[in-house]
Amino acid sequence: MGELLADHTTLRLGGPADRFLTHTDPAAWPDLAHAASSSDTAPFVLGGGSNTLAADTGYPGTVIRMATRGIAVRPLDGDLVEVTAQAGEPLDAFVAFTVTEGLSGIEYLGGIPGTTGAAPVQNTGAYGQQISDTLTRLTVYDWALGRTHALLPGECGFGYRTSTFKTQPGRFTILDVSLRLTRQACASPVRYQQLADALAVRLGARPPLAEAAQAVLTDRRTRGLSLPSEGPDVRQAGSVxxxxxxxxxxxxxxxxxxxxxxxxxxxxxxxxxxxxxxxxxxxxxxxxxxxxxxxxxxxxxxxxxxxxxxxxxxxxxxxxxxxxxxxxRIRLQREPVQPHRRSLSLRRTSLG
Ligand SMILES: Cc1cc2nc3c(=O)[nH]c(=O)nc-3n(C[C@H](O)[C@H](O)[C@H](O)COP(=O)(O)OP(=O)(O)OC[C@H]3O[C@@H](n4cnc5c(N)ncnc54)[C@H](O)[C@@H]3O)c2cc1C
Missing domain, CATH: 3.90.78.10 (UDP-N-acetylenolpyruvoylglucosamine reductase, C-terminal domain)
Incomplete structure (x- = not known):
């Protein structure tokens, strides 16, 4: 039997994948992409599996788990820096790194499970901050064109918990994510009342960076927004x-x-x-x-x-x-993604 998707999703649900590849070395991507594109079906790309509801029957194709790690910092003008994270870098660890380095821009995204590469897919956000606010560039592999290239934010169709990656599932694999952050002692303005209350500041205030980041982690734990390590709520995908x-x-x-x-x-x-x-x-x-x-x-x-x-x-x-x-009389829309087979030839006809 193939690798069980239940072993790679936070809901711990999902049957076997026909083929399961793990991407760990950025330099080895061309070989892995070549191996994965041998069929006419786009592979399903998995990060931390924290927003994925995999079927009991599994996935009838190739699954690629993104497990590349690494963060690079490049100084720009003045207090600005560009920080690039590999897709498999856990988002929470990436946020913690930036806060430790005194870089502001994603401090309110701490405590969200999953990988940095998946964050642009649903434009992951919390406390009034979302990944698209600071994103400058993505390196993607385009399965329709069969090559790696850069995408700028304007090409990503970002909106509330959505993007081109969500509306054209399977076409792009995000290989790394670059953000423009600011070296400063204070956090971005607080835009969320509950966080303002926790920090005892007014909306719009800019508390010290590390204090703001810590308040987010505490607030998430208090309100059941963190992934527990044990107990009845351990198997979940966050908001549904x-x-x-x-x-x-x-x-x-x-x-x-x-x-x-x-x-x-x-x-x-x-x-x-x-x-x-x-x-x-x-x-x-x-x-x-x-x-x-x-x-x-x-x-x-x-x-x-x-x-x-x-x-x-x-x-x-x-x-x-x-x-x-x-x-x-309001229709709710699901948040977790259900992996489906996507034909490469179908997507080739819809290049935008
Ligand atoms: C306790 C808990 C709290 C959460 N809180 C929040 C929150 O506050 N805000 C929020 O927005 N979300 C939240 N989430 C949802 C989820 O954690 C985020 O959306 C996260 O960014 C998903 O990352 P992942 O790596 O686990 O994605 P996965 O579940 O692995 O994948 C999700 C989708 O992204 C695609 N994908 C993954 N990696 C790539 C890649 N490198 N390239 C292209 N496509 C890719 C997958 O194919 C799939 O369609 C929460 C989830 C949990 C369990």
């Missing part, structure tokens, strides 16, 4: 739904009922998916399906326990989508 877009009338009704609505920088309004679930009766700890529960701390995190399967997890997601749609 995006905060949904709502129109003004829906936002008004939600606010009147005491619910939060966030104003996005692009002028759109987003309700809190967690609040909607709780209003629908799914409180922390509720069982949603066979072996699938809302986590002890938050409704929006589903955990897999005991006899959970990818199928029962998927059914539980459908139950929640249906319940919120029926009660609030």
């Amino acid at each position: 739904f995006l905060n949904p877009l709502v129109v003004r009338a829906q936002a008004t009704a939600i606010r009147a009922a005491g619910g939060p609505v966030h104003n996005s920088p692009d002028g759109t309004l987003r309700a809190s998916a967690g609040w909607l679930l709780e209003q629908t009766g799914f409180l922390p700890g509720t069982q949603v399906g066979s072996g699938v529960y809302c986590s002890q701390d938050r409704a929006l995190t589903l955990t897999a326990r005991d006899d959970a399967t990818a199928a029962s997890f998927t059914t539980a997601l459908e139950v929640l989508v249906h319940a919120v749609l029926t009660t609030h």
Whole structure:
């Protein structure tokens, strides 16, 4: 039997891959890409598996796990530096490195599981900061063109928890990520009320860099936003739904009922998916399906326990989508990715 995807995902779900390759040496990428592109199907690229819901039947093709490590710092003008991380570098370790080096720009992304190479895929973000805010360049392998090249931020289609890598899955493998950070003693402005409260500062304040980064880690642990090392919530992929877009009338009704609505920088309004679930009766700890529960701390995190399967997890997601749609007339959109086979020839016809 092939390598089990359950051994490489934080949900610990997923059957065997037909073929499983691990990428550890940046210089060996051309050989690995050559070996992986022998079929007409794009390989599925896996980072830390913290946002992946793999099927019980596994993956009928090649899976490449990105495990390259390394961080390089290049001084730019004045206090600016460009920092480049290999795709397999854990995001949390990358954030900790930048904070230790006194570099500001991703200090609020600490404590998020997974790899740096996966962060641009869903434009990973937290506490009002997202990876696209400081991104300057990506090195990618383009499976449609069969070559490595650079992509600039404007070519990545970034939005709220989305990017070209999410909308054109399988086309690009991110090999390294470059960010422009600022050498300074203070953090980026605090944009999140809960963090401001934890730091006892006002919104917009710029607390000391290390203090801000530490407050994020503490707040994540307190609110069940960290991946626990043991206990009933250990198998999870974090939030299972995006905060949904709502129109003004829906936002008004939600606010009147005491619910939060966030104003996005692009002028759109987003309700809190967690609040909607709780209003629908799914409180922390509720069982949603066979072996699938809302986590002890938050409704929006589903955990897999005991006899959970990818199928029962998927059914539980459908139950929640249906319940919120029926009660609030709002359709929730899933966050974890489900690996599907992608034909290389199909994607060649849709080059943009
Ligand atoms: C406890 C917990 C808390 C979380 N908190 C947050 C949060 O605050 N904010 C947030 O945005 N997310 C959060 N997440 C979700 C997840 O951790 C992030 O989205 C993370 O960036 C995913 O990284 P990964 O390496 O685990 O991705 P994976 O699950 O391995 O992959 C996710 C997707 O990215 C693709 N991919 C992975 N690596 C590459 C690559 N090098 N090139 C191209 N495609 C690639 C995969 O094919 C897949 O489609 C949380 C998850 C958990 C379990």
